[in-house]
Amino acid sequence: MSKFKFKIKCDEANHVCDKTQYEDASLWEKIILSLHLIYCRACRKYSKNNATLTETIAKSEIVCLEKSCKDAMKKDLDKAIREVSN
Amino acid sequence: MPNHVIDPNQWIDRYSDYLYNYTISRVNDSNIAQDLVQDTFFAGLKSMKNFKGEASERTWLISILKRKIIDYYRKINSNKGKAEVRINYSDSESEGDWLEERVADPFDKTAEDTMQNTELGDAIYNCLEKLPPKQAEVFKMKTILGYETEVICNELNITASNLWVIIHRARTAMADCLKENWF
Numbered sequence: 001m002s003k004f005k006f007k008i009k010c011d012e013a014n015h016v017c018d019k020t021q022y023e024d025a026s027l028w029e030k031i032i033l034s035l036h037l038i039y040c041r042a043c044r045k046y047s048k049n050n051a052t053l054t055e056t057i058a059k060s061e062i063v064c065l066e067k068s069c070k071d072a073m074k075k076d077l078d079k080a081i082r083e084v085s086n
Numbered sequence: 087m088p089n090h091v092i093d094p095n096q097w098i099d100r101y102s103d104y105l106y107n108y109t110i111s112r113v114n115d116s117n118i119a120q121d122l123v124q125d126t127f128f129a130g131l132k133s134m135k136n137f138k139g140e141a142s143e144r145t146w147l148i149s150i151l152k153r154k155i156i157d158y159y160r161k162i163n164s165n166k167g168k169a170e171v172r173i174n175y176s177d178s179e180s181e182g183d184w185l186e187e188r189v190a191d192p193f194d195k196t197a198e199d200t201m202q203n204t205e206l207g208d209a210i211y212n213c214l215e216k217l218p219p220k221q222a223e224v225f226k227m228k229t230i231l232g233y234e235t236e237v238i239c240n241e242l243n244i245t246a247s248n249l250w251v252i253i254h255r256a257r258t259a260m261a262d263c264l265k266e267n268w269f
Contacts, residue, residue: 054229057210062211063116064226065123074098081095
């Protein structure tokens, strides 16, 4: 995205909105997203839903396994599966 | 009539996170939870022939896991020397069988289960299960584990723009799904 572009398309706005959920958007991106949201009802709705999703997941405090841990489990289980099928 | 098939090769991808999440809220220690989940998969593998296909694989694995968690608490209790453990089998026929071989109660739906189903974590995991596996994986890594974009791209060998497309689709689907089932 080049700088000094004040108007962005909706898919670009949604992309920035997604990034904002992970605090990956730059200040400039956030500014033009806010500008876009002033006149775009559809993106306002998307932004609202998106923020709700982030909040909900944070609130749920759900956890999942680290990838390395899953890979190790897979290795062990694969071994056991082979032993069973032999 | 079996409606569900069993496929241990897919277990880790499909259910490990769900089982882990279930366990951690009950034992509150990540290493123990990981061990219990792993034990559950091994036990499931051993007693695969008992899977009748009436319940979903996930329900079946959870019923094994529940017994593993109970066993864990029995063990730490008996270590303390505070509790006497007696395991009574209900029928004499299967006396002496291992607990995991006795797991095949597909309609094991207690009030506790019903309550848990209404819990938010469950709602989220149910929605995650409806996503394509790749989308679910990327979404979990980014949103729940909080990995940096770069790390995920390296791990899964995808580009950053790939990642954002996947995230966008996953978020849209998750928001829709949770709207129907939770919000």
